[in-house]
Amino acid sequence: MSGEIWKPDFPTEIVNEGNVKLIVPKLKSFVKSRSEYAPSKAPVFYNPVMEFNRDLAVLALQAHQRTVNHEIAVCELLAGCGAMGIRFAAEVKGVKKVVMTDINERASKLARQNIELNNLAERVTVEHEEANLLLSRHGAPHERFDVIDIDPFGSPVPYLDSAIRALRNHGLLAVTATDMAPLCGVHSKACVRKYGGKPLRTEYCHELAVRLLAGCLASAAARRDIGIEVVFSHSSDHYVRVYATIKYGAKKADESVKSLGFVMHCFNCLHREASREILAEGCGKCSECGSKMSYAGPLWLGRISDASFCLRMEGEGKQRLLRLGERTERLLVSVEKESGTPVSYYVVDELCHILGLPVPPVRQVAEALKKEGFTAILTHFDSKGIRSDAPAKRMGDILRGIGKEKRQVLNNLGSKHVLHR
Numbered sequence: 395m396s397g398e399i400w401k402p403d404f405p406t407e408i409v410n411e412g413n414v415k416l417i418v419p420k421l422k423s424f425v426k427s428r429s430e431y432a433p434s435k436a437p438v439f440y441n442p443v444m445e446f447n448r449d450l451a452v453l454a455l456q457a458h459q460r461t462v463n464h465e466i467a468v469c470e471l472l473a474g475c476g477a478m479g480i481r482f483a484a485e486v487k488g489v490k491k492v493v494m495t496d497i498n499e500r501a502s503k504l505a506r507q508n509i510e511l512n513n514l515a516e517r518v519t520v521e522h523e524e525a526n527l528l529l530s531r532h533g534a535p536h537e538r539f540d541v542i543d544i545d546p547f548g549s550p551v552p553y554l555d556s557a558i559r560a561l562r563n564h565g566l567l568a569v570t571a572t573d574m575a576p577l578c579g580v581h582s583k584a585c586v587r588k589y590g591g592k593p594l595r596t597e598y599c600h601e602l603a604v605r606l607l608a609g610c611l612a613s614a615a616a617r618r619d620i621g622i623e624v625v626f627s628h629s630s631d632h633y634v635r636v637y638a639t640i641k642y643g644a645k646k647a648d649e650s651v652k653s654l655g656f657v658m659h660c661f662n663c664l665h666r667e668a669s670r671e672i673l674a675e676g677c678g679k680c681s682e683c684g685s686k687m688s689y690a691g692p693l694w695l696g697r698i699s700d701a702s703f704c705l706r707m708e709g710e711g712k713q714r715l716l717r718l719g720e721r722t723e724r725l726l727v728s729v730e731k732e733s734g735t736p737v738s739y740y741v742v743d744e745l746c747h748i749l750g751l752p753v754p755p756v757r758q759v760a761e762a763l764k765k766e767g768f769t770a771i772l773t774h775f776d777s778k779g780i781r782s783d784a785p786a787k788r789m790g791d792i793l794r795g796i797g798k799e800k801r802q803v804l805n806n807l808g809s810k811h812v813l814h815r
């Protein structure tokens with residue numbers, strides 16, 4: 395591209411995010427009604443809501459850099475106005491270079507202006523090239539990246555194969571998916587087509603979405619004799635995000651293939667179980683109530699976050715003044731506590747709805763579960779969700795017990811009221 399200064403031919407404004415300044419499209423100018431989704435209407439993509447995602451990405455990158463303990467080369471594959479890539483270079487210590495690209499010429503030009511605005515031209519470059527082409531140019535061993543971030547509008551699947559090829563051993567792949575309708579089972583066929591696994595519309599479908607994306611990643615990596623380890627993942631707003639490190643070697647790939655399987659779910663009694671295999675004719679009958687089970691998968695049954703990685707991220711968060719610092723900390727603490735817990739969670743509202751019971755506060759249910767000797771861990775996936783080793787039937791008993799106690803208290807209050815009159 396020539397050295398002349400390009401002037402955006404659309405309304406822009408300057409915003410501050412993290413430690414950087416960004417020229418972004420003035421979103422208000424591109425929507426005609428309140429219901430329109432402004433980021434997709436602007437000539438260059440910028441979504442202020444994704445600041446939270448970018449904050450977490452910065453912390454994850456720093457946690458990874460501290461873990462590998464050497465300078466890292468980063469690829470921000472789908473740049474938009476460059477927000478994420480520029481923040482990586484400005485806010486993460488140990489970043490040698492950031493390479494970005496965007497197929498939209500105006501996006502890559504605006505990203506270039508943002509690089510200049512933040513004085514990062516020595517370490518950050520942006521291309522106007524199709525993402526897979528850029529990754530293919532980085533497939534040779536000495537050209538590979540230490541981190542590749544894929545942050546698309548929709549599904550990241552079209553970029554996974556070439557990203558895995560362009561990532562160094564022990565590298566980190568960070569992947570966003572915003573196509574929640576397929577991943578949560580609203581468009582089941584699209585999910586099978588894209589992610590190679592069947593989704594299921596259960597109350598814990600957001601966790602299944604993370605597991606379907608991770609499973610798809612594991613399969614793509616295994617084809618190249620590469621294994622994966624999911625170090626962090628979350629579901630926030632309208633998207634899910636998975637951070638996985640890769641390890642070269644057929645044995646590593648075999649190990650991660652062993653973590654693929656199915657989640658069986660009974661829509662009658664809400665019993666669920668994870669299984670490495672399902673029968674050719676389906677997944678059989680529910681062991682609790684005998685109803686026909688449904689299934690999701692193949693998907694990732696392994697760990698979807700690593701407690702020590704979360705702690706590292708938390709530590710990094712504490713050292714920064716993030717505008718959304720409280721929210722990031724809350725999420726990290728929750729994900730850390732959830733790591734290593736069994737697949738799926740109960741949603742108190744959903745269970746109460748099925749059982750025809752009033753909905754108690756989720757913390758009260760958690761306490762009652764613990765009193766009965768079960769684990770009870772709240773989940774970031776759903777503010778009404780509890781991860782527990784209690785079978786669905788016992789969950790029902792506990793909820794009924796709480797409902798009964800509440801009725802007794804109300805009755806007692808009622809009779810006292812009568813006596814006092």
Ligand SMILES: C[S@@+](CC[C@H](N)C(=O)[O-])C[C@H]1O[C@@H](n2cnc3c(N)ncnc32)[C@H](O)[C@@H]1O
Nearest residue numbers: 439472474477478496497498524525545546547
């Ligand atoms: C969701 S935006 C990226 C947002 C950005 N990561 C951020 O944090 O602001 C997705 C971008 O991918 C670009 N894009 C879509 N398909 C592409 C492709 N095949 N190659 C390169 N860029 C592509 C779009 O032009 C768009 O700017």
Ligand SMILES: [Zn+2]
Nearest residue numbers: 660663680683
């Ligand atoms: Zn059942």
